[in-house]
Amino acid sequence: MSLKLMIEKSFFSSAFLDAPACQRRVNTKHLGRAQLMLAPVCWILLQLTLATAAWSKQLPARYFRLLEAGIAQVGKQMDTQPAANLETLAARPGWKRFPQSILAAAVLYAKQHPANAHYGDPKMLSLAIRIGDLLATECEKGHSETCFEEEWDAHMWLEAYRLLAPELGEERRGRWRRSIEAEVAPLVSDAMKRQDFPWYNTPYIGTSPNHFASWAALMLLSGRVFGNKDWENLGARILHRFAAEEQAPDGYWGEHSRSGPTTGYNHITFTQVAFYWEYSKDPAALEALRRATDFHEHFTYPDGTPVETINDRNRYWRVDSWGHFGFSHFPDGRRYAEFLTGFFHGDDLTMDDLGRLAQDALYYHEGPTEPIPQDQPHYSYQMSVPAGIRKTGPWVVCLSGLISTQAVNSRFYLDRQGNLSVFHNKLGLIVTGAGSKRQPDLATFFEKLQGQTFHMPISSRLQMSDNSGDRLSLAYNTFFTDLYVPRPSEDHLQLRFVMTGRGEPPPEAQLNLQLCLKAGETLETAAGRRIVLGTERVELGPEELGGWIHHHGWRLKTDPMARLTWPAYPHNPYADAPETALEHAVGVVSVPLKLGAKSGKYIRPNAQEISFTLTPD
Template identity: 25%
Template sequence: MAYAYLYTTEKEGNPFYKDEKIFNIILKGVQALRDFQYPDGQFEFIKTDGSKWGPIYMPWTFYHWLETYEIMKNYLPDNVRGDWETGLMPAFISFSQRDNNYLHNIPLWNSMSLHRAGIIFNNDNWKKHADVLFQKAVEEQHPDGYWEEHGGPTVTYNYVYIHAMGLYRFHGGSIDVTEALRKSAMFHQAFTYPDGSTVETIDGRVKYRKVEKRYSTTGLTGLLATSAGISYIYSLLNLFSKDRISLPHTTSLLIMLDNILDNSNVDFIDNFAGYANFTNESLELIHGKGSIIRKANRQVVLSSYTVPLCDSRWALDRQSFISIWDKNSGLILGSGNSKYQPGHSSFVICGKDGNVISYTPLSARHLSLGEVELLYYGARCTIKARIDDSGAILITYGAQKAEDFLSWYINIPLKPQFNNSVAEIKEYKQDDKNVVEFSGIYLSFQEDYKITAPSFPFNPYAKDGSSSIEEAAAVLTIYPKKDSISIKIV
């Protein structure tokens, strides 16, 4: 799609306009898709680890191929154009025959693609069928600006939803999705770290990944709908890699911008400002069941999202409820949830024999900005965090046990550098305090502890569940003797 845009767009500084080499690359690229298709037109679903998950009409592939067709159709030889149509049609026929009552990120992209195909191939029934799911998406969006997956938000996949919503709106969809995009803009303004990384603390599916330079533009088509979203995009511009970019999604964004600017279509942008942007130096905010405190080049995020344990590999256990980001070191505490691993839980409640009886809370709520209450089987627990003017952070973990024989401990996932799988951490005593030092960060506390490093969380995207060293943490486990313990971070 990116090559098609460059081939057909006559603009200053574009050396690829009507370049025969680019034309041949486009033909060979689509021929590779045709060669990869099964007889019924589906593709094999291959994950990033190379594992195969079966045939699918993958909407991202078919949508961007469809747009490439629309851009290039008048340049193609008749036999090539016919072959492309033969490859495309089975997917859209399949999408049009499905019950459009199941809302999820892939079905929404199916519907957005079907709506666009209805425009290109002049099929009003396809557009009407697609409208059904977009109406459902508007109605079922959570008031806090996200679409639930497994009972709660996933910040990363929310971009996938709003990308489809933005393209549907741009293509003239009859369902008004503007209010949904306003809410989503606020959601992402709240849950983005100052370096542009996605906040993982409230995410029930995806873990933290440090972004040295951003390359994904997923979601920006939806953010382009509002002034809040444009402010968000503007803040991201300096964070993008100049060497790597998500070409098809970026091409969609460029096509939208061309249309807005060339046609002076200022009415396309809704004048909704939302929150202060994620790059602002200070912020104190509770949004839904997440709170953000940003001060003195640091940010603390607390979550009170809970859901029951679920056997689906895509639903991580909501077990880790705090993260801390530092301007110089990036994420220093946190990294997200895992699955069936109590050793990654903020609190673990144990019985007489020391066996785990609870590691995910039954319910939770914010007591105030920077303080959450977590109700476990056997204990009422709290996490309270604050940042002082110097940037020092004090975290207090507390537990009120239902029975004296119960015990509890806490797990704090730290994010040091790993050198050949060895965590670059120093441990020593200073007066009566234990000190853990890494990446210029110092944690001090009392009580017995241990560090497990590296500790690898479950990765749903690898068939065997294995994760990389980038996803690993050094888990600091502390065994309090009293009903609370405080950790100071400088």
């Protein structure tokens, strides 16, 4: 019988785990450190690895290089337009949050580290002062709304003030302080009204939790820097509650409710709790950061973007620069921060990324690293709510049975109507499970009965198994479906929907998959159609599809009754209207449901089966 040894994954580097002789499925569990079964062939490598842990060779050094490149662009622009006001500077693409750039110059000047070549550089001090004086001038003119669209800009300025205060002189310190305090004071009044509300979710506090947490962090820092204990204590009380009470067990802070995450904005709330720990050392904050690190590590695609299927506010989100320093308390978190930072480049940083990377450099905790899910050939993760994710070779599949109420009078919250996504390492996102609003035709399922359209499940269950595959069950008013996802191979992934009818069939019901089609590329069908996708409406019926479509390096085998439409423009919550850009459009492959009665049976198992098979070229 072969000898096996259970070893904590924290001992192993990414290269070691990727060694072919050592590859085994890594099944990571919430709040548990993943374990790896090692065969004897790995024993020698094990002995070499146990003695030392891998240290990040990239961070925080890469932060300083990014800051150097990004702030050089700022300095060049301000030299080119010495009389430019804030509105002019912020009009440049990606520079909307220009005020946040001040922290990059301040950190480069004030943060002593061997990797920071600009420590004590008078040019960085001069540039930071120029930016701060510009902000003060705008605020004194009564243009504070253009200065600080959000509290995040004021926080970056305050961080810079704290770092540079000894160099500013009394007059400038007073000038900057007056402007910053004028931004904080209204937030204090608003926060005091809300601090004891039942939950820090939008239906109660009337704003987003990420904003409320950001108010609290700004109040805490303002109170600490300016000696206002009332502000400091109020911010600390709110942030302690975010850490100790508001976070769901799965590591997220629900924005609309605790029933599911808001993946992108969770980074922002996470950042404020991480900031709170830096100033309080509250154990509850560190525990919350550990849970949130597990959540974010697992629900991030290999391209660094957050998984959209479980997000109730955004269909897409860029690689995030927020709060890396909060991840850096933990070995795997440092590797995760390293992974995310690898997607940033100094020549195209936005101003908010520049500011947040500066904050990451300022508070980063150095130490050993350990592998993250993105480093593994296989992993699976299931939350206590019905959502989970599995990586198998090049494939990543997210299944969501999350159920939440609709926010009918808020444009910002999407209906949780998408239930699965499929990502491929080389081809990117192929099937998206993103939600939408007022668009049931984009829901995974809809049914029409009694003059209404229902497009969200009323009950769900997720079962995940390394051996038998994963099963997501979704119940609606007139049927339920079991989505079976067997373990895929390198070149083959199957989605199999099995319908069970219940009661009187609806006059109309439909299954839809949202496909991430690429404008400007060709879509080919088995029936011989070749179409270059653009703004022109495309509607292809079963005869025109012929059983499969080919696009962007993948082929999707479809049900004989499938239809395809393009382009569908999903809801944009910031515009409160459908998207207008083709880059955000999707194609929809749809199949009508046939749930007709069989011999008058109320429950009709296996009433219909619909299968899709994805293969890469």
